[in-house]
Amino acid sequence: MSKKLIAKRTAKRLRLKRLKEERKIEKKERTKQLEERSRKIDENLQKIKDDIQRAKQEEEAKIQADIFLKEVIRKKHDANKSIAKLEALLKLRKARQNTARGRGQDVSDTEATTFQNNIERIKKLWELKLLTYEQEESESRAQMAQNNQQTDSSTLMETKVKDNLVKWRQ
Known part of the structure; x- marks a missing residue:
């Protein structure tokens, strides 16, 4: 009888030990899963923050571009208005004649021909100015786009470095 009790007790101890080990392994796996889930959540939050930051930078760049180009756009608008006024003046002159x-x-x-020649000459000058303003605007836009690209590439490099550091630490 005592051998039977000893065998039962030994079996019970082994079973409890095995169950304890299984619980310990399950607990470790749950902890790993929680850490993995937490890491993924952190990554997603960081991506969202980066997207928001990028959108803010783009908006700021657009505002800066508008401020920077405001003067050129105003000059273009004035040139177009002047050309339209000269054309209206020619029509008015013809109507009065x-x-x-x-x-x-x-x-x-x-x-009449002298007046028309003078108006055409002035109109050509305004058209040349308008062309100059358009070139200035396109050059400015290209320069700002290049600056934005450089900024984007530098932020991209920073995020890559951060990601590599995070991976390295793990």
């Missing part, structure tokens, strides 16, 4: 002819008044053709 037609009314004067309709009344029977003499209209000097030399004055």
Whole structure:
């Protein structure tokens, strides 16, 4: 009988020891899973923060570009307005000449051609200015795009370095 009790007790101890080891292993695995889940959550949060930061930087760059280009855009707008005014002035002159002819008044053709030539010359000057302003704007936009690219590449490098450090620490 005592051998039976000893065998039962030994079996019970082994079973309890095995169950204790299994619980310990399960606990370690749960801890690993929790750590992995926590790490993934942290990575996702960091990605979201990076996206928000990138969006803020893009918005800030756009605002800076608008401020920087505001003067050039205003000059372009003024040039377009001046060209439109000159065209309207030519039309008005022709309309007045037609009314004067309709009344029977003499209209000097030399004055009309001189006026038209002067207006065309001024219009060409404004068109050249407009072209210069457009070139200036495109160059400025290209320069700002290049600056933004450099900024993006530097932030990309920083994030890669951070990711490598995190992986290395693990």
